[in-house]
Amino acid sequence: MTVLVTGGAGYIGAHVVRLLRDRGDTVVVDDLSTGDASRVADTPLVQIDIAADDAVEKLTAMMHEYAVDAVVHIAAKKQVGESAERPAWYYSQNVGGMANLLMAMESAEVAKLMFSSSAATYGLPDVPAGTLLDEDVVSRPISPYGKTKLICEWMCRDASAAWGLRWAGLRYFNVAGAGWPDLGDPAVLNLIPIALRALTNGEQPKIFGADYDTPDGTCIRDYVHILDLAQAHITMLDYLERDDRPHEIFNVGTGAGASVREVLDQIARSTGYDVDAPVVARRPGDPPMLVADVRRIREVLGWQSTKTLAEMVDSAWAAWATTHGEPAVPPASG
Numbered sequence: 001m002t003v004l005v006t007g008g009a010g011y012i013g014a015h016v017v018r019l020l021r022d023r024g025d026t027v028v029v030d031d032l033s034t035g036d037a038s039r040v041a042d043t044p045l046v047q048i049d050i051a052a053d054d055a056v057e058k059l060t061a062m063m064h065e066y067a068v069d070a071v072v073h074i075a076a077k078k079q080v081g082e083s084a085e086r087p088a089w090y091y092s093q094n095v096g097g098m099a100n101l102l103m104a105m106e107s108a109e110v111a112k113l114m115f116s117s118s119a120a121t122y123g124l125p126d127v128p129a130g131t132l133l134d135e136d137v138v139s140r141p142i143s144p145y146g147k148t149k150l151i152c153e154w155m156c157r158d159a160s161a162a163w164g165l166r167w168a169g170l171r172y173f174n175v176a177g178a179g180w181p182d183l184g185d186p187a188v189l190n191l192i193p194i195a196l197r198a199l200t201n202g203e204q205p206k207i208f209g210a211d212y213d214t215p216d217g218t219c220i221r222d223y224v225h226i227l228d229l230a231q232a233h234i235t236m237l238d239y240l241e242r243d244d245r246p247h248e249i250f251n252v253g254t255g256a257g258a259s260v261r262e263v264l265d266q267i268a269r270s271t272g273y274d275v276d277a278p279v280v281a282r283r284p285g286d287p288p289m290l291v292a293d294v295r296r297i298r299e300v301l302g303w304q305s306t307k308t309l310a311e312m313v314d315s316a317w318a319a320w321a322t323t324h325g326e327p328a329v330p331p332a333s334g
């Protein structure tokens with residue numbers, strides 16, 4: 001059985017590929033738009049832009065060539081702000097890419113698919129303050145990026161009804177850390193890398209609003225360690241083999257949030273930097289709390305997170321120099 005990982009040269013994909021190496025044959029499809037070929041080492045990599053006009057033909061051919069049995073579809077564009085600036089391109093990349101992949105899978109008779117979805121599908125959910133988000137909360141995505149992820153889930157469901165696709169979607173919450181020092185997050189888009197970038201540049205990270213209805217006034221998010229997340233993909237591949245699959249959508253988080261201040265405090269402890277973050281105005285569209293209800297993935301798949309916030313920040317910091325080429329030493333020791 002060969003597993004095709006799209007986006008396998010990216011941050012999350014490279015972790016999944018590394019875990020899959022112990023399991024059997026793996027092949028990666030990536031256009032290297034944000035990925036890096038060195039991250040997949042000797043796993044075969046086929047360079048295809050899944051959103052391109054000739055993608056269906058190329059994907060179908062490589063699925064036959066590698067005898068692909070299941071697909072882990074991770075490739076996507078993921079920047080919320082960019083998606084608001086270039087919505088049509090985001091739809092063409094994420095939704096168009098998914099359409100091409102599904103057509104190729106149908107034509108090559110590959111019927112198992114795990115899809116990387118996102119907590120961005122929830123958007124601004126209409127729930128009382130402090131509610132954990134379960135998978136049945138009505139999705140109200142606010143960014144074009146979040147909408148593309150929700151549409152992709154619908155596309156999978158329709159393919160399942162039409163030709164028997166066996167699929168499951170993982171809605172990732174805030175992915176953090178590194179499983180190996182050479183696989184850190186190269187993008188500086190989330191709180192931990194943004195804070196590390198600021199501190200290593202001699203600046204302070206900013207807190208966007210400290211007057212939210214949360215215990216310390218700052219926003220709360222659900223951070224999940226990349227290795228826990230990657231392991232959930234392996235569990236999901238086993239799930240797709242089962243005939244009884246009661247659910248298609250699963251949250252992946254810890255079920256416990258951390259506030260911006262708590263994360264910054266941990267960053268100070270992990271790095272040795274003095275963190276004295278100024279509070280600035282709220283950003284529009286930031287809900288006070290986004291934390292996963294993780295009962296479904298625990299009860300149905302037996303998966304649960306194992307790693308702490310300290311392990312996420314420690315590993316992100318250990319990977320920082322390898323990934324960003326900057327010295328990972330705090331001012332006191334460097």
Ligand SMILES: NC(=O)c1ccc[n+]([C@@H]2O[C@H](COP(=O)([O-])OP(=O)(O)OC[C@H]3O[C@@H](n4cnc5c(N)ncnc54)[C@H](O)[C@@H]3O)[C@@H](O)[C@H]2O)c1
Pocket residue numbers: 006007008009010011012013029030031032033034035036048049050051074075076077078093097116117118119172173174175176190
């Ligand atoms: N990082 C997070 O916190 C997070 C949270 C929720 C969901 N996700 C989802 O997880 C997935 C991976 O995220 P990541 O953080 O690893 O991002 P990433 O940018 O590091 O990885 C994406 C990979 O997909 C490839 N790719 C992009 N467009 C492609 C295309 N048209 N054809 C072929 N390859 C293409 C890129 O080259 C890259 O290797 C994305 O689908 C993202 O939406 C990520």
